Amino acid sequence: MNTTHSSNAAERFDFTPLAKESIELDSAITQLHARLEQQALDAHLLDLAYTTVDTPVGSLLLAATEIGLVRVAYDIEDHDAVLQTLAARVSTRILRAPRRLDAVAYELDEYFAGTRRGFDVPLDLSLSSGFRQLVQRHLPEIAYGRTETYKQVAESVGSPRAVRAVGSACATNPLPVVVPCHRVLRSDGGLGGYIGGLAAKTALLALEARPH
């Protein structure tokens, strides 16, 4: 047999969708996808819902479990790669289902508009553990518009000598922007690193320094 689709020329028939059918299929799938999102939510089969939102610091991927927001990812992290990692680490039951992210998308809008200073959506911190999670839990205590040094954060979490570990906790923060690792700077005033790139870190600090 030369192909799986036809064993000889007499049986050949081109079933490839024509332009018109392709367009109709696309719109049918869009509707069916929306229906599947709802059914999956209702049946508690959707372990991870995600969406993307456009912000002044680029497109952000937002992903949430049933517990809460589990991942915020910058464009430069490669959203497809992030989703693939989530599939491996959390669950492959993933759909683009914006509804579960409505609340956080709304709060991000307000944040970037300068009318919101903190986030109160439920978070799922299961992507980090131990000391990293401890640091990430502390970060929201740094007030909007303020900054701390890596050293100060290390002291706040009770491990004053773990400055480097604080640095890597910030660098691996799975929830940037919402968990404000951008408010942590080096002791010499340098920016330090940032998962979204230094331009994004600068932009967030500038936004929060603006008088509102």
Added chain:
Amino acid sequence: MKPPFEKVVAEHGATVLRVCRAVLGMPDADDAWSETFLSALGAYPELPPDANVEAWLVTIAHRKAIDQTRMRSRQPIPVEELPERASRTGSASEGATGGDAHNDSSDSLALWQAVGLLPEKQRLAVAYHFLGGLPFAEVARLLGGSVEAARRASSDGVRALRLVYLPEGASGTATNEPKGMPR
């Protein structure tokens, strides 16, 4: 590494919908598609990473189509004779495409009507093999009967389609590329 389920929907959603349409006709195809993907979402974590995802989906779709057919009519009708399918296909797609009258006479719909007119076994064999990409051995497993019978049903189906479907006055092409169709 298994991709997120969203990728599965993006890659195979249209194929499975076409299979469902060929097997059930337009109106019931949507429900069968939804049932298929909801069920697949639930079972996806257990699917072996090297499995043929499309064949797996088509097999689920087949089971859901049987459920739909049973729900549709309780009495076991001889499924070899379902002449109403063609008209159902036509009217439903009119609704699905927003009542665009042009689509009714479009050639891709003519194809679906022609598929709907095929005898049950040929229609399913064509749907699973040609649209769903299942090898004949798998088709035979779903339909019952021998691999050879599945192969014959599907080639008989395609032969019938070529006779029925090729629009009259089509400019003599042997493929189903209808004239005047923007690609």
